[in-house]
Amino acid sequence: MMYNSTVDKHSSVSSAQAIAQGISKDGGLFVPQELPQYGEEVFEKLAAMNYKERAKKVFSDFLTDFSEEEIDECVSKAYTSAKFGSENPAPLVNVKLNNISMNILELWHGPTCAFKDMALQILPHLLTKSVAKTEKGRLAVILVATSGDTGKAALEGFKDVDGTKIIVFYPENGVSPMQKRQMNTQDGTNVNVCAIKGNFDDAQTGVKAIFTNSEIIDELDRNNMSFSSANSINWGRLLPQIVYYVSAYCDLINSGKIVYGDKINIVVPTGNFGNILAAYYAGLMGIKINKLICASNSNNVLTDFIQTGTYDKNRQFFATISPSMDILVSSNLERLLYHLSGCDDVRVKDWMTKLKTTGKYTVDSDVFDKIKTSFFSGYCDDNTTKKTIGDLFKSSGYLCDTHTAVAVDVYRQYINSTGDSETPAVLASTASPYKFSKSVLEAIADENISAENEFDMVQELNRISGVPIPESLAGLKNKTVRFTNVTEANDMPEYVLKVLGI
Numbered sequence: 227m228m229y230n231s232t233v234d235k236h237s238s239v240s241s242a243q244a245i246a247q248g249i250s251k252d253g254g255l256f257v258p259q260e261l262p263q264y265g266e267e268v269f270e271k272l273a274a275m276n277y278k279e280r281a282k283k284v285f286s287d288f289l290t291d292f293s294e295e296e297i298d299e300c301v302s303k304a305y306t307s308a309k310f311g312s313e314n315p316a317p318l319v320n321v322k323l324n325n326i327s328m329n330i331l332e333l334w335h336g337p338t339c340a341f342k343d344m345a346l347q348i349l350p351h352l353l354t355k356s357v358a359k360t361e362k363g364r365l366a367v368i369l370v371a372t373s374g375d376t377g378k379a380a381l382e383g384f385k386d387v388d389g390t391k392i393i394v395f396y397p398e399n400g401v402s403p404m405q406k407r408q409m410n411t412q413d414g415t416n417v418n419v420c421a422i423k424g425n426f427d428d429a430q431t432g433v434k435a436i437f438t439n440s441e442i443i444d445e446l447d448r449n450n451m452s453f454s455s456a457n458s459i460n461w462g463r464l465l466p467q468i469v470y471y472v473s474a475y476c477d478l479i480n481s482g483k484i485v486y487g488d489k490i491n492i493v494v495p496t497g498n499f500g501n502i503l504a505a506y507y508a509g510l511m512g513i514k515i516n517k518l519i520c521a522s523n524s525n526n527v528l529t530d531f532i533q534t535g536t537y538d539k540n541r542q543f544f545a546t547i548s549p550s551m552d553i554l555v556s557s558n559l560e561r562l563l564y565h566l567s568g569c570d571d572v573r574v575k576d577w578m579t580k581l582k583t584t585g586k587y588t589v590d591s592d593v594f595d596k597i598k599t600s601f602f603s604g605y606c607d608d609n610t611t612k613k614t615i616g617d618l619f620k621s622s623g624y625l626c627d628t629h630t631a632v633a634v635d636v637y638r639q640y641i642n643s644t645g646d647s648e649t650p651a652v653l654a655s656t657a658s659p660y661k662f663s664k665s666v667l668e669a670i671a672d673e674n675i676s677a678e679n680e681f682d683m684v685q686e687l688n689r690i691s692g693v694p695i696p697e698s699l700a701g702l703k704n705k706t707v708r709f710t711n712v713t714e715a716n717d718m719p720e721y722v723l724k725v726l727g728i
């Protein structure tokens with residue numbers, strides 16, 4: 227299978243090239259030229275498989291330039307029960323909020339307690355194999371700018387993976403104490419972490435500037451190294467996410483909640499549009515979807531887009547209690563537009579150019595009609611997010627994090643607006659409640675909270691909820707801080723060269 231660029235469908239690359247490169251040279255994103263089609267017979271087979279086998283099937287249909295052994299090795303290394311707590315890294319849990327039944331797809335059982343592990347545990351293996359196919363013998367240098375979750379998940383995924391080195395930049399005062407500690411105590415011989423004086427945008431701009439700095443690229447080249455990207459525009463991060471939607475559909479069949487061919491709703495708390503796009507792809511491949519329900523926080527640019535057909539990022543930015551969704555430019559939307567427009571690279575390029583120059587574009591009616599057919603959208607502010615965590619905990623004893631709560635509330639809005647509580651719903655749960663202990667604690671505690679630091683809050687949340695604390699978070703308190711570097715954003719290039727020893 228070959229991959230095209232969203233802004234030039236005449237250029238095509240293999241999957242190894244798409245993954246090694248991350249982004250197309252013309253600035254577009256790589257999209258698969260066609261999608262494998264799974265009918266009833268395939269689903270019968272998939273339903274009888276475990277998660278790893280399902281993953282191998284999906285991977286082998288997309289990564290046609292990988293051998294069966296290579297895919298087997300990647301999947302086996304990534305989804306171990308040592309890393310995900312059980313043989314099934316993405317369990318489906320049935321929960322009732324009063325009379326509303328939901329199937330919560332828990333995607334946070336990995337090493338960093340956020341759903342990004344589902345992709346970042348396997349990406350390093352896919353990437354090193356892709357580099358070996360396209361630029362044999364090179365060291366892949368991964369640069370990451372993070373507002374918290376991605377950095378840690380990428381560090382855990384790449385640590386001690388041969389042929390890679392990873393450097394993570396985060397804003398000195400822009401991540402939670404837990405996230406900072408998660409990164410600063412990171413182990414591994416090929417990892418480096420550095421705070422920058424500035425905000426997330428400064429870190430991201432700095433990383434992008436290094437990626438396109440020809441002097442630095444040449445210097446790496448002379449030393450047999452090249453840059454690669456671990457953020458969600460890389461196809462190697464989207465593909466692993468398709469697997470868990472296919473798997474959830476199989477699990478619903480196995481539990482007798484649906485029979486093959488029944489439609490489901492899928493609710494996704496959305497930021498960069500990667501997770502929900504993976505569900506859309508799973509729909510194109512054969513799982514039957516009634517509506518994709520796109521849930522946003524107060525940064526509701528996608529809610530408006532899906533309701534009006536106009537994307538407009540010129541609006542106030544809110545720092546919310548679901549920070550991983552605080553985003554005004556959802557990069558992966560570009561891929562959806564490519565498919566909905568009938569692979570019209572010219573129109574996609576035009577919209578993306580308008581977005582860059584004016585912050586705004588409006589899609590044509592053919593595309594907007596398709597969006598309305600496939601999607602429902604809604605948003606939820608911080609107060610309602612907390613109230614939802616409390617409602618769910620009171621009605622079922624189930625504790626969810628702030629991002630998942632946004633999805634739960636928007637699902638409630640969907641039912642109120644459409645009356646459809648019959649179609650079985652899968653809700654993507656994207657983080658452990660312990661990753662956002664303060665807000666979750668405030669949502670369920672009746673008394674005033676006496677806990678002073680993040681670790682006391684974790685204990686307090688455990689005492690009130692009885693929900694076990696993930697080991698990786700509990701253990702952080704006693705880990706040694708390894709990284710205390712802080713640099714000016716302007717000095718990031720020198721920092722990178724120093725770490726690489728060139």
Ligand SMILES: *Cc1c(COP(=O)(O)O)cnc(C)c1O
Binds near residue numbers: 497501
């Ligand atoms: C990254 C993230 C999201 C948003 O996912 P996208 O794929 O960017 O839409 C939601 N919740 C959590 C906890 C995240 O870390």
